Amino acid sequence: MQKVLTFAAGAAVGFVLGTRSGRQTYEKMRHQSLELWHNPAVQEKVSGATETVKDKAPQVQHKVGELAKKATHHHHTETSSTTTPTNGAPLGDAATPAPAAPTPTEAEPTTAAPPTRGESAG
Numbered sequence: 001m002q003k004v005l006t007f008a009a010g011a012a013v014g015f016v017l018g019t020r021s022g023r024q025t026y027e028k029m030r031h032q033s034l035e036l037w038h039n040p041a042v043q044e045k046v047s048g049a050t051e052t053v054k055d056k057a058p059q060v061q062h063k064v065g066e067l068a069k070k071a072t073h074h075h076h077t078e079t080s081s082t083t084t085p086t087n088g089a090p091l092g093d094a095a096t097p098a099p100a101a102p103t104p105t106e107a108e109p110t111t112a113a114p115p116t117r118g119e120s121a122g
Contacts, residue, residue: 036042
């Protein structure tokens with residue numbers, strides 16, 4: 001029982017110290033990232049990137065729209081020119097239903113009884 005209490009106390013101390021250390025590291029990283037974000041050179045680059053995106057967005061939108069129309073048109077022409085249904089039969093035969101699978105008949109009686117306990121099957 002003393003080993004369990006010692007382990008629990010050690011885990012608790014490690015947790016508290018790790019939490020404090022982790023919190024300090026987090027605060028340090030947070031502070032550095034905020035300093036970097038508010039740096040005038042970084043803000044200049046962010047503004048430039050924002051303007052570039054705003055300028056290019058209509059062109060990209062137009063190009064994507066054209067490509068989508070081409071893809072849709074290409075897909076429709078491929079599917080509308082198909083003359084074979086999915087089952088592989090010509091269109092003239094597609095209306096004719098495929099023959100039904102044979103229905104199972106009553107089970108034929110077996111001629112030999114299954115092996116009993118201790119007997120071999122062969």
